[in-house]
Amino acid sequence: MSSSAHIAGGPSGSGVVPRGLRLRLLGPTLVIVGSLMSVVSSLGAPLIPTIADADGVSLSTAEWLLTITLMTGALATPLMGRLSDGPRQRDVILAALGSVVVGCVVAALSGGFAMLIVGRGLQGVGLGLLPVAMAVARRNLTPEKSRQAIATLSVTAAIGAGLGYPLTALIAETFDYRGAYWFGAITVGCSFVLAAVVLPGRAEVPSRRFDTVGATLISLVVVGLSVALSEADGWGWTSARALGLFAACLVLLAAWIPYELRTADPLIDLRQVRNRSVLTADTGGFLISVAMYLLLPVVVEFVQVPAAKGYGFGASLVVSGLVLVPYAAANFVASRFLGIYERRFGTRSMIPLGSLIFAFGTAFFALEHTHLWEAFVVTGIAGFGMGFTYAAMPGFIVRAVPASETGSATGFYQVLRSIGLTLGSALSAAVLMAHTPSGSALPKVSGFETALLFASALAVATAVISFVLPGIGAGRRARAEAAKPAAVVPMMEEEAELAGSGFMTVDDRASDTR
Incomplete structure (x- = not known):
């Protein structure tokens, strides 16, 4: 298969490929679906104190509103990722969207905390959609459009959190917390209709034994x-x-x-992890996800602490949610700059650079937090770094695995991210609890500072690991490439352009050598 055929026919070269308007709408549809899932997944965290009070449960019990969503998402992701490597990608997406709609309705109609947990659990299935959406993009879009779609999809989790927090707070203050779930049901229901119309049907690829x-x-x-x-x-x-x-x-x-x-x-081909590009993305994705949840909840809680405590700004629920808007916006902007940076500087420094930007932002707020505007600026800085990092990671995986393994490989990466978010949430709670004096409801300022410095240290570790891992053996590969005949250089340059973007598949490289 030539690289031109690869571009024309999509990575798989088979199946029902959308044409015309459906093809133009495919990328935006996948991004809309991914973004809405991230927004819905964040509908639990800002409502925890409100629901704990309304349903008469403790704050620790109410935190299961977030935990159950992350858990079901981590369960669904590898299963949906493997299924998406088969012929029924559209069916997998529609089934997950249907589960989310039902979950939102159950949560909105719930008469007690138990039913609310059931609803949130059903909503978590939607978190498994990202690897499926990436697999659809890779199979049906050209390499350039596919790269853009996957880069945007990879930052939708952060964008969704940044938009979901203030949106949830606004709806909850205007109506009540059930209004947030009705909002989720309506918007996801609309995305279900859009996906049913736009997504391609069954592809002509073999089914896989589950x-x-x-x-x-x-x-x-x-x-x-x-x-x-x-x-x-x-x-x-x-x-x-x-x-x-x-x-x-x-x-x-x-x-x-x-x-x-x-x-x-x-279910997950662990042999892929032997590839340093895959290992880089998996390890970096886990570490930076832990850091992400050592930042977001901590900042939101910090700005709500009454100023009389000696720190904090006494911000309302809505204002504390708005603090994350720069985070979401910067994530999206960073994903748009990724292609320009890659063409100018290559791929190796992308994850380290984003991680160091995130580390700088979190460390700055840990040391300087006397004005509310600093929280807005810092979340913007951290968001740009996180967006750059998250947008780059899937490309490391996609360029290293065959197209038929995209869903499985990115699914495992998403599982590690979900576990990292859960660990980050638990660590932030543990750190703040350790710095909370007996009999006090609020931690000392040192608790917030420690959590943020820990997040910064994890981001630095991500930068170091993601720079070192792909570089091992790079010198030997460079010497081997330099020894190749000059006649193959133009073909290698063409392939390198695709591979650097993450869309020259293993199968294509093998066929081009025959």
Whole structure:
């Protein structure tokens, strides 16, 4: 397959490819779906104090509004990612959107906290849509449009959080918290109709045997880790229950890894992680996700602390949500600059640069937080760094794996991100709790500073790891390429342009050498 054929026919070269207006609408539709899922997933966090008071539950119990969504999202992501590598990508997306609509309606009509949790759990299925949307983009769009769509999709989680917080706060103050879920039901219902009209039908690609055993094992690990990380602060990190649950997860993981390596058609092909590009994205995505949730909830809570406490700004729920608008906007702007930066400076420094920008923003606010405007500026800086980092990571995976493995590989990456967000949420709560004096409802300012400095340190670690990993062996590869005959240089340059964007597939490179 030539590279020109690759561009014309999409990475898979088969299936029902949309034409005309449907083709032009495909990229925007995928981005709309991804953004709405991120907004809906954030409908829980700002409402935690309100719902705890309304339903008569503790704040720690009410935090399950966020935890259950992240957990079901982590469960759904690898399953949907593997299914998206088959012929029924459209069916997977519509089923997930349908689950989210039902979940929003259940939450809006709930008469108690238990039904609200059920609704939020159904909404979490939508978090598994990102790898599916990326697989659809790669299969049906040209490399340039596909690269743009995937870069935008990869930052929708951060954009959704930045938009969802103030939107939720505004709706909750105008109506009540149920209004936020009615909003979710209506908007996601509209995206369901749009997806049903625009998305291509069944593709002519082979079905894959579903790895039931692997799916069961990894699901148990995800559930166990989610519960342990969410409850360990209340149980005690060294309590028998917490340690026992962590140990059980390690045992299950030890069983899952060799099983996935042995099976012929695994849920997640762990051999891909041997590729340094994939390992870079997976490791960096996990670490920066932990840092992300050591920043966002901490800043939102900090600005709401009454100034009489000696720090904080006594901001309302709406104003504290608006603090994250620069974060969302900067994420999107950063994803637009990625292609320009890549053409000018290459791919290796993209993740390190974004991580260092994020580290600078979080460290600055940890050391300087005397004015409210600083919170707005810092979230914008951190958002630009996070957007640059998140937008770059999927390209590292996509250029390293065959098109038929896109959903599975990006699905595993999304699972690691979800676990990182859960861990970051648990760590931020633990740090603030450790700095809260006995009998006080609010932590000392040192708690916020420690959490932010920890986030900055994790971002620096992400920068170092993501710079070192792809560079190992780079010198040997450069010497090998220099020794190739001059006649193949033009072809190599053409392939490098596609590969650098993440859209020259393994299958294409193999066929071009024949």
